[in-house]
Amino acid sequence: MRLLLLFGIALLICLAIQTTAPLWLPVRALVPNLVVILAVDLGLRHHGVLPAAMAFGMGYAVDVFSGTHVGLNALFLTMVYLLTYEVSSRLMMTNAMVGAVAVFLGAMVTGASPAGVGLATGASGELQALIPALLVQAAVSAALAPLVFSILARLKRAIGLRAKAERE
């Protein structure tokens, strides 16, 4: 319940930042994908049915504020959670670097997905042209990931949750 509450509030803050920052920043690509960082944190440190459902819920919340394909971010954030969970289950230890790499890849995949679906359903344009902007956004997200992980760890400790991975 505490985990749900913490990530619920974190999600609202991240969505508020992600939807208002583009109005003030000169380059849209500089706005990090903070929700992916939350999903990766869940995948790295919280293994269970509830965290998986939370990743799906976070994706659905992003779908409400982005694009027109409801379910797309839900699908990809669940996938990011599952892959991070699998990686985390197989590694002896997970640190911020592993998390940052996962965030980078997750941000690239979730960023490219609306365009990919758009192209598959008949939209014009080229996916390659989006790659520089996606790389910048993924890099900014990855650079911020250790800071977000650290803030989340402090908050988890403050409310009595385990900040390290709960391995099965």
Next chain:
Amino acid sequence: MKRTLLWRYRVVITCGALMIVSLHMLSTRLGPNAVESWSTAILFEALRPFQSSVTRLGEGGIGLVHDYLDLVNVHRENQKLRLELARVKTEKTHLAELEAENHRLAELLELRQALNLSAVAANVIGADATGVSRTLILGQGTDTGIKPGMAVVSVQGVVGKIIAASAHASRVLLIDDHNSALDAFDQRSRARGIVAGVVDDGLIMKYVGRTDDVKAGDSVITSGLDGTFPRGLLIGSVKGVGRDAPGLFLNVSIKPAVDFRRLEQVLVITQTLPQPPSGKKAKS
């Protein structure tokens, strides 16, 4: 044994089930249709106060930051005077902002009168959460009569279409999003086509015949045949016409009349437009 296996793979099984649910949602609600539901309304309402506050803070914040930087390292004797000056400057910035807002609203009012349709003004309070799709969040919703499917315009031209609305907030699909399309024609030659967004940025006009007379600089306006946008609204101007590629149609790129990044206030047309004959209804 079965129970143990289920327990061991519970995360994978849950994720798999959730991904199937996501795919089901995608397949049943694909396309630029209304993403309206109770969950959408709750999230819109939850974020709206924060988005509105940040937008307001940002408007005044730039002036305040400049004033603060000006005041760093001032002499003590002048501090009081400079603070007074800063206050006046802030007030001036605030007044200038109010004047600019007043000017924009007056322009919107003129536009509303020119359109001769019922419409409501709305503030832009947020942008798309991921950036690849192009949507905006407005600070007005169904309480002011806004509903999904309504046209959104600005003084410069066509902005987009409402795709979701809650009581106090709504979301606009911009015309340069790759899921957006509207019926349009070249104002000079009357050549018709569908203006659609491009995945990697910009606008194109599709299905313009190779024999049609379209030139760079021509204005492209709405045809009114899609039942969403009134006829004659400016979409943009022709940036280039590609005739080299093979095919039945020209490759027409459009420069949007509206700078979507600088939008602060828009007009939502709340009056239902007469529907075109079903045979000519265009994708929008």
